[in-house]
Amino acid sequence: MKNQAPFTVLAVAVLALAGVLGTASFVLGFGFGDSPCILCWAQRLGMALVALIGIFILRYGPKPRYVGLGILLGAYGLYMAVRHSGLHLARDVGQGFSVELLGAHTYIWSAFIYWIGVVVMGVLLLLFGEGPLEGGTREPGKLGRAAMAIFLVTIAGNVVQAFVTAGPPPYVGGGDPVRFSFNPSHWAWTFEEYEGPGPGWRGRWAIDKPRLAGLPSDPQQGPLAALPGLAIRRRMPIGVALRGEVSALAAAPDGERFLLTTDAHAVGIVDPTFTRLERSTVVDPAYSVDLGRGFVGAAWLDAQTVMAIAENKSFVLLQTDDHADAASNFRYFLVPTTQWRELQLGRFSTVRARMMYVRSLAYDAGSDSLLTVAVPNRQTPKLVVSRFERGDLTLSEEFEPGLAPGAGLKLATPGRSLGEYYVSGAAVADGRLYALSAAYDTLLVIDLAARQVVGAYAIPGLEQPRGLALRDGEMFVAEAGGRLAVVERPALAPR
Amino acid sequence: MEFLNFLLIFVAGYLVWRKPDKEKLAFRLLLVSLALLVYGFFVGSRTSILPGVNF
Numbered sequence: 001m002k003n004q005a006p007f008t009v010l011a012v013a014v015l016a017l018a019g020v021l022g023t024a025s026f027v028l029g030f031g032f033g034d035s036p037c038i039l040c041w042a043q044r045l046g047m048a049l050v051a052l053i054g055i056f057i058l059r060y061g062p063k064p065r066y067v068g069l070g071i072l073l074g075a076y077g078l079y080m081a082v083r084h085s086g087l088h089l090a091r092d093v094g095q096g097f098s099v100e101l102l103g104a105h106t107y108i109w110s111a112f113i114y115w116i117g118v119v120v121m122g123v124l125l126l127l128f129g130e131g132p133l134e135g136g137t138r139e140p141g142k143l144g145r146a147a148m149a150i151f152l153v154t155i156a157g158n159v160v161q162a163f164v165t166a167g168p169p170p171y172v173g174g175g176d177p178v179r180f181s182f183n184p185s186h187w188a189w190t191f192e193e194y195e196g197p198g199p200g201w202r203g204r205w206a207i208d209k210p211r212l213a214g215l216p217s218d219p220q221q222g223p224l225a226a227l228p229g230l231a232i233r234r235r236m237p238i239g240v241a242l243r244g245e246v247s248a249l250a251a252a253p254d255g256e257r258f259l260l261t262t263d264a265h266a267v268g269i270v271d272p273t274f275t276r277l278e279r280s281t282v283v284d285p286a287y288s289v290d291l292g293r294g295f296v297g298a299a300w301l302d303a304q305t306v307m308a309i310a311e312n313k314s315f316v317l318l319q320t321d322d323h324a325d326a327a328s329n330f331r332y333f334l335v336p337t338t339q340w341r342e343l344q345l346g347r348f349s350t351v352r353a354r355m356m357y358v359r360s361l362a363y364d365a366g367s368d369s370l371l372t373v374a375v376p377n378r379q380t381p382k383l384v385v386s387r388f389e390r391g392d393l394t395l396s397e398e399f400e401p402g403l404a405p406g407a408g409l410k411l412a413t414p415g416r417s418l419g420e421y422y423v424s425g426a427a428v429a430d431g432r433l434y435a436l437s438a439a440y441d442t443l444l445v446i447d448l449a450a451r452q453v454v455g456a457y458a459i460p461g462l463e464q465p466r467g468l469a470l471r472d473g474e475m476f477v478a479e480a481g482g483r484l485a486v487v488e489r490p491a492l493a494p495r
Numbered sequence: 496m497e498f499l500n501f502l503l504i505f506v507a508g509y510l511v512w513r514k515p516d517k518e519k520l521a522f523r524l525l526l527v528s529l530a531l532l533v534y535g536f537f538v539g540s541r542t543s544i545l546p547g548v549n550f
Contacts, residue, residue, distance in 0.1 A: 038539040041497040045532050048504050052511075052525060059511045060518055069529070079546075080536065086546035137515050148512040155505045162498040172496045172538055193538050203543025205550055 006062070006127040007144065010054050013120045014147040017051040020113060022154035024106075029161045033180045034099055038173035038193050039084040041166060043110040046077040048158065050117055051151055058144040062128055063135035067121070074118040081111030209293070210311050210357045210375045212464045212480070215422055215439040219458030222440030223416035224409055227458040230443065230488050233474070238482045239275040242266040243282050243335075246478045248298040248467035250306070250427065253365070255471045260478075261308045263294030265334075267318065269306075272471070274484060279320065282334040289314045289345040297361025297426070298467065299370060301390065305343070311357040313348040313372065315393075344393075348372065352398045353384040359466070360426035362433060364448065369396065371448075373423035373435050381419040385433065385446065401444075404452035418444070418453065425468030425477060431495050436468045436477060443475075445492065457490055496535055503528045 024044060028034040036044060053070045060066070084107040088096050096105035140148065165180060166173040167189030174190045181187070200206060219227055238246055244264025251258055252269075257278065260268045268280030285291035292310035299307045301317075309315040321341040332342040348370075350356075356374035363370055368391070374384040387397040401418065403409045411417070421437035421444060428434070432454070433446040441462045445455035459465075459477075462485060467478035470489065477485040507524040510517040 038497075038535070042532065042535050042539055045497060045500055045504075045528075045535065048501065049525070049528060049532065052504050052508055052528075055508055055511050056521070056525070059515055069525075073529075076532075076536075080540075083540055083543075083546045086548040089548055137518070145512070148508065152505060152508050152512065155501055155508060159498065159501045159505055162501045166497040169496050169499045172535065175539075197542050199537075199541040199544065201544050202550055203545075203547050205543070205547060 003127070003129060004141075006124045007058060007141070009120070009127060010058055010124060011140070011143040011147040013117070014051050014054040014058070014151055017047055017054070017113075017117070018147065018151045018154045021048055021051070021158060022150075025154060025157035025161045028099060028106075029165075029180050030157070032099065035165045035177035035180045036161075036173060037097070037175055037177055038166075039080065039087075040098075040106065041162065041173040043077060043080050043084060043107065044158065046073055046080060047110070047113065047117075048155060049073050050077070055148050055151060058138075058140045058147065060137055061135035062124075062133045064133050066135075067125070067133060070121055071118070074114055074121060077114030077117065078111060081107060081114055085111060204355070204379060207355055207357065207377050207379060210296070210359050210422075212359075212422075212424060212438045212466060215464075217439075217441050217462070219440050219442050219460055222437075222442050222458075223411055223418060223420045224442065224456050225412040227442065227456050229458045229460065230490060232459065232461055232485045232487050234486050236274060236484050236486065238270075238478070238484060239273075240268060240270050240277040240280075242268045242277075242280055244294060245480075246467065246482055247294055247296055248308070248361070248425065249469045249476060249478050250298040250300045250361075250363070250467075251469040251471045251476070252300050253303060258469060258476070259298045259300050259306050261295035261298045261467075263296075265291060265294055265308075267295070267298075267306065267308055267340075269320070279337075279339040280335075281337040281340050283308070283316050283318075283342070284332055284334050285310075287331065289316075289347060291316065291345075296359045296424070296466070297372065299361045299363040301363050301370075307361065307363070307370065309348075309358065309361040309372065311359060313350065313358055314346070315348065315361075316345050317343040319343050346393055348386070348388055348393065348395065350374070350384075350386045350395055350398060352382075352400070353386050356380050356382070356384060359422070359424040359438075360435070360468075362426040362428045364428040364431075364433075366428075366431055367448075371426065371428065371433060373426055373433075375422050375424070376419045381417070383418040383421055383423070385435075385451075387448075399451045401446045401451050401453050404447065404450060404454045407452070407454050409453060409456055424464075424466045427468050427470045427475075429470050430492075432492070434468060434470060434475070436465050436475075438462075438465050441465070443490070445490065447495070455490060455492060459487055461485075496531060496538075500528050500531045500535070503531070
């Protein structure tokens with residue numbers, strides 16, 4: 001092949017990769033004590049193989065199998081870079097794994113390097129011009145030989161570093177390696193990466209979606225022993241038609257209206273008899289915040305402003321407005337409406353409840369804030385209360401409530417926990433959070449200032465409760481099948 | 496395992512440089528190295544094949 005330009009570019013590319021591999025080993029490793037983890041090794045090995053394929057092409061020409069392998073390795077490297085970086089992308093600013101270079105950590109840089117590698121491969125193919133790719137042993141020239149020699153020196157450095165850090169087979173690199181040392185007494189070869197759970201697609205992010213069906217309902221089997229009971233005074237149907245099944249409710253500040261939400265993203269305002277629909281609409285759940293599989297919580301912030309939340313803590317803030325413009329509302333609502341305005345779509349971010357879904361929402365007028373209670377899952381079997389300031393809709397407090405001393409509450413057995421409750425309805429009154437659990441049909445009363453459960457009550461007979469509203473001396477509980485249970489409200493001493 | 500893989504890469508690179516007539520052997524070493532790379536990927540990533548960020 002007479003066209004030498006691609007080989008010159010390729011030799012420079014191999015030298016550049018060798019520079020990266022040499023810097024990683026000689027400078028960061030031997031010089032600064034950096035030790036790659038198993039995923040760092042996987043990325044570095046991929047780069048070494050890309051450079052090796054470059055050497056193959058320098059020597060044997062651009063045979064399709066070499067070009068193909070180079071592209072495959074480029075794709076592998078980009079994927080690995082995202083796979084590795086994904087472990088750290090969601091951390092706070094500046095946080096990461098091991099050393100930072102020029103404002104970014106090494107796994108981030110690998111994505112850039114692989115991307116450059118793929119770009120270079122494309123450029124090379126363009127430079128090779130028309131006609132089939134063909135091979136044939138060739139003299140690589142001075143630059144090519146220099147690339148080969150320097151490449152081998154850097155690989156030799158990595159051989160040494162890999163032996164010291166990862167060990168001989170069958171050892172593999174560790175997930176959390178110790179700093180590099182030539183002293184054998186500091187070497188820490190490990191099999192830890194062979195251990196742990198089996199194959200999976202989403203790892204720790206595979207959290208089961210909440211579901212109320214199948215939860216245990218008998219309060220006497222719950223984690224709290226010998227609870228007093230609350231009676232269901234009456235049941236009544238929800239006599240208004242909304243798209244989907246009612247999934248949550250909240251009482252207006254004056255108690256004269258109720259907000260209903262459904263599992264089909266409908267919202268409606270009804271009178272206290274639940275027979276007259278004042279207004280309703282259906283929120284567009286996909287543009288542009290994903291509102292999940294329907295609303296699971298409702299809150300009334302003031303006389304005109306309401307919020308509905310989905311299980312993924314994404315929410316919509318709505319305002320009643322009798323003069324809204326239907327055309328302008330097209331982008332917000334699936335059903336044309338002149339009675340609502342969308343104020344904001346957003347997402348609550350949490351810390352303790354980050355890997356948990358929610359099934360409830362409440363508004364605390366006393367602190368002008370919103371509260372969610374996360375539902376437990378297999379990975380995080382906890383009860384977590386999260387508070388968000390109304391002003392900026394940002395997390396301001398999070399806690400796992402304990403049992404108040406002197407409240408007469410105790411766990412049925414030492415191994416039980418409040419994390420077994422599955423709160424699917426919440427409301428706030430007098431600085432207390434009323435959290436209704438669909439598991440064990442139990443109402444927890446949590447003092448928000450003390451962060452303690454000050455009361456717990458069994459409400460036997462509820463059917464998959466979803467949504468809780470307080471009005472006068474009664475509690476309104478939405479149940480499966482579009483019914484309401486009206487339950488006596490516990491008598492609590494004033495705070 | 497990474498040590499072995501880098502060793503294979505070193506030998507393959509050396510063959511290409513100093514003994515170009517050993518192309519087949521060098522290519523076989525390259526393929527073994529690729530297989531080890533895939534094995535290492537599986538060991539290190541099997542618990543979450545997809546990148547581990549919010550889905």
